[in-house]
Amino acid sequence: MRKAGVLDMTDARRISVRDSLIVMGLLCILVAGEGFAEAGFAETGTADKNSALVQAEAMLDAFYAWNAVALAAAVEPTAEADRLLYYQAWAKAAHYTITRRQPCIHVDDGAIECRITVTDDFGQALGYVATDTFRLMPGSFRVASVTFAGNDPPIFEELFAWIRQHRPEVMSGPCKDLFDGGTTPADCARAVAVSARLFMKSRSAEVDSP
Numbered sequence: 001m002r003k004a005g006v007l008d009m010t011d012a013r014r015i016s017v018r019d020s021l022i023v024m025g026l027l028c029i030l031v032a033g034e035g036f037a038e039a040g041f042a043e044t045g046t047a048d049k050n051s052a053l054v055q056a057e058a059m060l061d062a063f064y065a066w067n068a069v070a071l072a073a074a075v076e077p078t079a080e081a082d083r084l085l086y087y088q089a090w091a092k093a094a095h096y097t098i099t100r101r102q103p104c105i106h107v108d109d110g111a112i113e114c115r116i117t118v119t120d121d122f123g124q125a126l127g128y129v130a131t132d133t134f135r136l137m138p139g140s141f142r143v144a145s146v147t148f149a150g151n152d153p154p155i156f157e158e159l160f161a162w163i164r165q166h167r168p169e170v171m172s173g174p175c176k177d178l179f180d181g182g183t184t185p186a187d188c189a190r191a192v193a194v195s196a197r198l199f200m201k202s203r204s205a206e207v208d209s210p
């Protein structure tokens with residue numbers, strides 16, 4: 001018979017085994033919990049990325065549908081947004097037509113890039129096709145910031161140099177403050193398109209002259 005309060009080796013072994021099982025069970029729960037947490041974070045990250053891409057594609061849909069109201073609603077109201085709206089009106093007046101729209105992709109620092117190849121009145125006059133690259137930073141509910149740039153060839157810059165020399169009224173009139181607070185983007189685009197045709201005629205005349 002055992003004395004009260006005294007454990008023999010058999011009891012000690014039973015307690016040791018029981019405690020080990022409890023500890024192992026707790027470890028399994030912790031490991032499983034971490035796995036579920038990691039899976040949850042991964043799903044959240046994927047959802048966030050997909051949401052950002054949806055924002056970007058929706059902004060482009062509004063831009064090329066020539067819907068200024070929808071475009072303004074798709075981006076935060078900043079100076080960049082004002083330039084984007086200016087560019088939309090310019091592009092609409094210059095008859096931008098999409099020839100290839102690549103899916104938007106995630107790039108560095110959480111940004112998204114979207115590339116759109118178009119034909120327009122300038123390219124048709126000057127003989128080239130351009131691709132615009134939009135770089136966006138997604139926000140909580142809409143695009144937080146956006147910049148854009150085209151890969152127009154050097155002849156496009158030559159055109160503007162020619163306009164400044166031979167048609168300065170374009171730059172002081174409809175193209176005043178071009179992409180920098182200007183208020184007549186459509187008139188500017190049409191004036192540049194007319195200038196592009198005149199520019200090419202002047203180049204042809206120079207080539208044909210003896």
